[in-house]
Amino acid sequence: MKKTELSLATDNAIFLNGVKLDLLAAGCYGVGNGKIGCHDMEQPWRFDPMSSLSDFKTDSHNAHAQPDGTYHYHGSPVALFDSENAIVSPVIGFAADGFPIFGSYFDDNGTVRKAKSSYKLKEGDRQEVKGINPGGIYDGTYRDDYEYVAELGDLDECNGMTINGVYGYFVTDSYPWVMGCFKGTPDSSFNKQKPKN
Template sequence: MPQKRAMPNQTHTFNLPLSLCTLTTCAIAFAAITSQAAQAHEEIKDVILTDRSTNCADYADTYSAEVTDVQNARNFRASLAITVTGDSCEITSNAVPNHDFNATGRFARPVAEQNQSYSVPANPTFNSAPVALSLRYDNAVFLNGVKLDLLAAGCFGVGDGRIGCNDVSSPYRYDPMGPGAGFGADEHNAHTQPDGTYHYHGNPMALFDQSNPTSPSPVIGFAADGFPIFGSYIADGSTIRLATTSYRLKSGTRSGGPGGSYDGTFVDDWEFVAGSGDLDQCNGMVQDGVYGYVVTENYPHVIGCFMGTPDPSFLKRRR
């Protein structure tokens, strides 16, 4: 997915009078149109991104990939379009990733194609104070068209612990990336929602070089407030290293609920300790003069809160 500027839509016209359109000539014309349409889609199967442009318009294009649900031996065609409308970028996809998936997952529902579209502000602005994550919003969309949904709807002591915990202030909310969560995520830290929507809960284990890169990680997506999301590696002088979160596990044991030691099973097991890592409370930092969120190995994984205002297009649909 090379850096691209927004281009106007192009329509290919074949001036072939209907009176001259025989079965053969019409078939040739149709084949030519189909061929040009297919060529308009950039193939991004397993692409490793390199661009660090924080302007969503630079990624405007149409993309596709042939991928497989490994355990179920089902083939899918991922479809993604990024277009520019005024001061926003529209990111529309069928929610199928650009990589094979579900080699190790335990999905409650099989993956189903969706029709999802997000509007990303091209010039995001800071709020006067950070905005907490909400169960009402999807958190971000990656540059393969798959969304990020960090918060689980499951809390200890509420229903079966997996769904139904819709009050964001409820204690002991499971972290889907935690050691005892058991949400059936696959090798890409993703699983499905009740309607079959494939979505990530953390590092997608794709899209950027994760094995000793020689340069800082690229932009791999955009948050609901428009700020970019970078991969995990940052420049520290002449050294390229993993960024570190400023959240730390609490010491001691839980005083109520499930009891036991703070081990990261629950969101409440973590606390923000300013200055203890590279990133702020929203899991972001300024790189090359631009603020953005960073994928990390530990909680909050990608985004801890929003520095801007989430766009209404990220409001979750009722299921």
């Protein structure tokens, strides 16, 4: 399978309650008016909307409304699976590439436990990327504050794994929250529609 990077042009997934997943913020350090206006996917220092330091303000379900009123998740849709008890999580949605999304829990050889992300915060002070440096330490404000470390956790760089022959993404308590990339190719039906004038 060929991985595909997440994009602002594509909705990431749809959950079984009909609410979409839109992990990326259209905001980067030093671009646009405040935390909006960053539509260039190559622009570094994109804010992570789930960071308490980014001021994107999600509700208790890790979601909020877009300027057009569309409600969408940036992280764990907590009402769609049991996040308190060690119960194997069901399919709670489907990504744009067709793979299922599970809650946090899986059966690890008879032990039910939460899946662990393989991303970690980088260490030290932020470094310049493409001539831009917001300064400070890597603290999770930006997506670029994280790095993937193979086998650090249970999940691959897209935040998924294969269990019983089925690949799927898992909701995690830390970055990238649901998906880090697409394991496959997103279906064009998930392309965002441009607003009509």
